[in-house]
Amino acid sequence: MALFQGNNPIVKWVEYRLPIFSFIDAHLIDYPAPKNLNYWYNFGSIAGIMLVLQIVTGVVLAMHYTPHADLAFDSVEHIMRDVNYGWLLRYMHANGASFFFIAVYIHLFRGLYYGSYKSPRELLWWMGIIILLLMMASAFMGYVLPWGQMSFWGATVITNLFSALPWIGEPIVTWLWGGFAVDNPTLNRFYSLHYLLPFVIFGVVFLHLWALHHRKSNNPLGIDIKGPQDTIPFHPYYTVKDVLGLAVFGILFSLVLFFAPNALGEVDNYIKADPLVTPEHIVPEWYFLPFYAILRAIPHKLLGVIAMFGSILVLFILPWLDTSRVRSATFRPVYKLLFWVFVVDCIVLGYIGANPPQGAFLIWGRICTAIYFLFFIPVLPLVGWFERPKPLPTSIAEAVLAKSGGGMPEGAAAAPEGRG
Amino acid sequence: MAGHGDGATRRDFLYIALGGMGAVGGLAAAWPFVSQMNPSKDVLALSSIEVDISGIEVGQSIKASWRGKPVFIRHRTPEEVAEARAVPLDDLPDPQPDQERVKAGRDEWLIMVGVCTHFGCIPLGQQGEYGGWFCPCHGSHYDTSGRIRKGPAPRNLDVPHYEFLDDNTVKIG
Numbered sequence: 001m002a003l004f005q006g007n008n009p010i011v012k013w014v015e016y017r018l019p020i021f022s023f024i025d026a027h028l029i030d031y032p033a034p035k036n037l038n039y040w041y042n043f044g045s046i047a048g049i050m051l052v053l054q055i056v057t058g059v060v061l062a063m064h065y066t067p068h069a070d071l072a073f074d075s076v077e078h079i080m081r082d083v084n085y086g087w088l089l090r091y092m093h094a095n096g097a098s099f100f101f102i103a104v105y106i107h108l109f110r111g112l113y114y115g116s117y118k119s120p121r122e123l124l125w126w127m128g129i130i131i132l133l134l135m136m137a138s139a140f141m142g143y144v145l146p147w148g149q150m151s152f153w154g155a156t157v158i159t160n161l162f163s164a165l166p167w168i169g170e171p172i173v174t175w176l177w178g179g180f181a182v183d184n185p186t187l188n189r190f191y192s193l194h195y196l197l198p199f200v201i202f203g204v205v206f207l208h209l210w211a212l213h214h215r216k217s218n219n220p221l222g223i224d225i226k227g228p229q230d231t232i233p234f235h236p237y238y239t240v241k242d243v244l245g246l247a248v249f250g251i252l253f254s255l256v257l258f259f260a261p262n263a264l265g266e267v268d269n270y271i272k273a274d275p276l277v278t279p280e281h282i283v284p285e286w287y288f289l290p291f292y293a294i295l296r297a298i299p300h301k302l303l304g305v306i307a308m309f310g311s312i313l314v315l316f317i318l319p320w321l322d323t324s325r326v327r328s329a330t331f332r333p334v335y336k337l338l339f340w341v342f343v344v345d346c347i348v349l350g351y352i353g354a355n356p357p358q359g360a361f362l363i364w365g366r367i368c369t370a371i372y373f374l375f376f377i378p379v380l381p382l383v384g385w386f387e388r389p390k391p392l393p394t395s396i397a398e399a400v401l402a403k404s405g406g407g408m409p410e411g412a413a414a415a416p417e418g419r420g
Numbered sequence: 421m422a423g424h425g426d427g428a429t430r431r432d433f434l435y436i437a438l439g440g441m442g443a444v445g446g447l448a449a450a451w452p453f454v455s456q457m458n459p460s461k462d463v464l465a466l467s468s469i470e471v472d473i474s475g476i477e478v479g480q481s482i483k484a485s486w487r488g489k490p491v492f493i494r495h496r497t498p499e500e501v502a503e504a505r506a507v508p509l510d511d512l513p514d515p516q517p518d519q520e521r522v523k524a525g526r527d528e529w530l531i532m533v534g535v536c537t538h539f540g541c542i543p544l545g546q547q548g549e550y551g552g553w554f555c556p557c558h559g560s561h562y563d564t565s566g567r568i569r570k571g572p573a574p575r576n577l578d579v580p581h582y583e584f585l586d587d588n589t590v591k592i593g
Binding site for chain 2: 153156157159160161163174175176177178179180181182183185189275276277278279280281282296299300301304356357358
């Protein structure tokens with residue numbers, strides 16, 4: 001019996017005026033979710049919790065940070081050395097960004113594997129890409145705030161991407177900087193926007209969840225929910241599953257946070273920004289490396305920038321590039337293979353992005369960039385036509401029962417369609 | 421309602437007029453919010469510097485800071501000038517003779533904005549395959565005239581507006 005249906009007079013009084021209890025019940029308690037969601041489906045809620053953690057730690061860091069070119073670097077050291085638990089809060093925020101990206105990238109590849117971007121979830125997928133783009137902007141601007149060498153030169157290189165545009169490029173860069181180089185006005189506006197964007201992300205997450213709950217979650221089989229027999233209530237089944245996944249994720253986060261808090265960062269960022277000296281080896285944070293590799297693979301400034309932005313923007317048309325009517329890769333032998341090729345390609349691009357663009361790295365960077373784009377055009381549309389998918393189960397309930405044994409001893413029937 | 425033959429009504433006209441005025445007013449109201457991000461007057465005020473070059477020996481360079489960017493001032497050796505002038509223009513991605521990049525009569529002084537035209541890093545002096553500058557970020561090579569020779573940068577290093585006030589002083593900007 002749901003809370004709002006009880007006889008508590010206060011609950012009834014509130015519910016009559018603002019139906020918040022029935023809303024919580026409909027979306028977090030009795031919300032019908034597919035029976036067969038696996039642990040890959042944990043990363044959406046994990047990403048949401050990482051967003052909250054970033055906002056909470058960020059708000060308190062802002063109480064001690066000074067956004068000025070002469071004072072920012074020292075104020076970050078002040079946080080690290082003098083502020084009570086300042087080291088913890090800053091390391092949580094810096095490593096939290098990395099783990100937010102880990103969660104979101106796994107979430108994204110899960111959607112790619114199970115075809116979660118397909119009708120009727122195209123707008124849900126779009127909201128996700130917009131969240132990713134906003135996250136990238138937030139992370140980039142946040143990285144500038146400590147005003148170390150990597151902050152400064154990262155900001156210089158990334159803002160200069162816009163100078164590749166013909167005619168309007170240079171005025172746009174000057175406009176972004178508020179001067180003729182990255183300087184105090186740039187730092188100030190990045191601070192302002194870095195504080196704003198997480199709340200914008202929060203708003204888009206709301207739309208993302210609205211679309212999700214309107215058409216319900218996809219599932220590992222990629223077939224539609226046909227009735228109540230295909231679902232279980234969100235609470236307690238998925239609340240508990242999400243909490244367990246979060247605990248494991250939290251342990252991994254804590255290992256990095258407490259034992260290797262600088263492993264994901266660059267030592268050069270502990271040197272104060274110097275506008276007259278560029279570090280020998282500039283690399284972005286790990287979560288930008290595949291895109292950086294694509295940028296550098298192309299020996300033309302404007303085309304490199306177009307390819308880099310295009311590598312993310314192509315995701316917007318993915319629902320129409322994939323012509324297969326079957327959602328889940330479980331039933332798509334060719335797509336399943338291509339998916340793993342794509343995953344490996346992205347990881348290799350990340351490795352290449354961390355290395356100087358010379359010799360074999362340059363050649364492999366170009367090969368992997370070509371594979372990245374060929375995956376979307378023309379391979380995906382063609383595979384949808386030529387591939388012969390495996391037969392789909394008639395319902396989620398039937399597949400779940402068959403997998404759990406259907407009367408046989410537990411574990412006796414390893415479902416052949418399970419993920420390998 | 422009182423139609424006008426083509427089906428347009430007085431109300432249609434009012435909607436379009438309201439929408440049009442709203443759009444114009446909205447854009448006008450948005451402009452200050454866009455414009456505020458451009459360089460402020462104090463930033464624009466710092467637009468020129470004077471540099472004493474009397475202490476720079478042949479083969480030496482200095483970096484001056486102008487508008488937050490480094491300006492390379494190099495007292496070139498005769499060999500460097502000769503090397504820069506011996507290159508056929510057809511070999512250059514951004515063809516420009518060395519004479520256009522320096523002031524006539526002061527050919528040994530090469531003054532340029534020390535910012536790579538690729539993504540804005542500071543090139544390292546007297547390095548790279550052409551004895552000029554080398555950008556460590558993405559591997560652009562510049563020659564002894566600061567012209568791009570190899571790598572992803574699209575243009576030669578920019579030459580700022582400058583003038584020699586006397587033999588020892590140059591005004592940049």
